Amino acid sequence: MALRSFHAVARYGGFSSAANALHISQPTLSTQVKALEDRYGVDLFRRFGRKVELTVSGRELFEITSRLDQAEQDAENLLDSFRGFNAGKLNIAAVGPFHATDMIVAYKQKYPLIDIEVRFGNSSRCFERILAFEADVGIIAEVPSDPRVKTLPYSVHEVVIFVNSDHPFFDRDSISLAELEGQKVIRREAGSTTRMAIENVLEQHRIGVETVLELGSREAIWKAVEQGLGLGFVADFEFVPHPNLRAIQISDVQVQTKYYLAFLAERRQSRLIDSFCEVAINDIQGNKV
Numbered sequence: 001m002a003l004r005s006f007h008a009v010a011r012y013g014g015f016s017s018a019a020n021a022l023h024i025s026q027p028t029l030s031t032q033v034k035a036l037e038d039r040y041g042v043d044l045f046r047r048f049g050r051k052v053e054l055t056v057s058g059r060e061l062f063e064i065t066s067r068l069d070q071a072e073q074d075a076e077n078l079l080d081s082f083r084g085f086n087a088g089k090l091n092i093a094a095v096g097p098f099h100a101t102d103m104i105v106a107y108k109q110k111y112p113l114i115d116i117e118v119r120f121g122n123s124s125r126c127f128e129r130i131l132a133f134e135a136d137v138g139i140i141a142e143v144p145s146d147p148r149v150k151t152l153p154y155s156v157h158e159v160v161i162f163v164n165s166d167h168p169f170f171d172r173d174s175i176s177l178a179e180l181e182g183q184k185v186i187r188r189e190a191g192s193t194t195r196m197a198i199e200n201v202l203e204q205h206r207i208g209v210e211t212v213l214e215l216g217s218r219e220a221i222w223k224a225v226e227q228g229l230g231l232g233f234v235a236d237f238e239f240v241p242h243p244n245l246r247a248i249q250i251s252d253v254q255v256q257t258k259y260y261l262a263f264l265a266e267r268r269q270s271r272l273i274d275s276f277c278e279v280a281i282n283d284i285q286g287n288k289v
Contacts, residue, residue: 124191141193184230
């Protein structure tokens with residue numbers, strides 16, 4: 001019980017939130033964590049009033065308790081699967097709603113009683129959530145090679161630019177990469193795969209652009225482009241038709257982003273993860289037919 005209490009405090013970032021999550025009193029929780037620290041003569045948290053911060057020892061222990069917590073959830077999901085997947089929860093980290101929504105709809109149609117929680121972020125953040133046991137499956141773009149993570153490729157898409165109706169490119173179907181020289185650009189935050197893909201190509205061809213804004217969401221970039229602050233970049237499948245915006249292909253250079261399903265290699269036997277990947281891959285293949 002002491003390890004469970006420690007894990008809850010580390011996960012929720014404080015004793016009060018952890019006590020609420022475990023449905024026990026805060027004094028009881030504090031006593032259990034203090035007893036664990038006293039038993040082994042180690043400080044697991046630095047305490048700043050009501051806030052806590054993991055020590056080096058605490059971070060190492062949290063990595064282990066995260067695995068224990070996930071193993072317990074996997075065991076419960078496995079037992080539920082013997083009853084026909086009548087219960088369970090799947091946590092998903094996704095780079096955006098476009099692919100994720102289709103996959104989740106297909107999965108819920110087959111397994112309607114499985115609860116699904118989705119959190120969005122760029123590829124780097126989604127990858128971090130997988131490693132931290134915060135997500136069972138990631139729906140992400142290109143990821144770093146890491147033996148801890150298993151990836152299943154499912155889609156490749158072209159990167160296009162998009163501009164508003166006042167931009168000189170608006171009436172064009174395509175442009176050459178060289179025409180981006182000196183253009184004002186709205187770019188995504190560091191960690192965005194779309195940003196990395198276009199910036200690598202621009203650097204390779206020594207094309208210089210003027211970054212006027214860096215924004216942390218697609219919605220913010222769309223609004224900035226619509227207001228005429230600059231042009232943006234997006235994977236072709238993510239572009240939603242809009243009367244004041246136009247997607248334009250780059251004609252002479254192929255700029256692509258690849259998309260994957262990703263999960264921890266040590267959890268490859270999870271029937272919940274396996275069931276989602278199977279439905280997702282079949283859904284993608286079915287849409288290509």
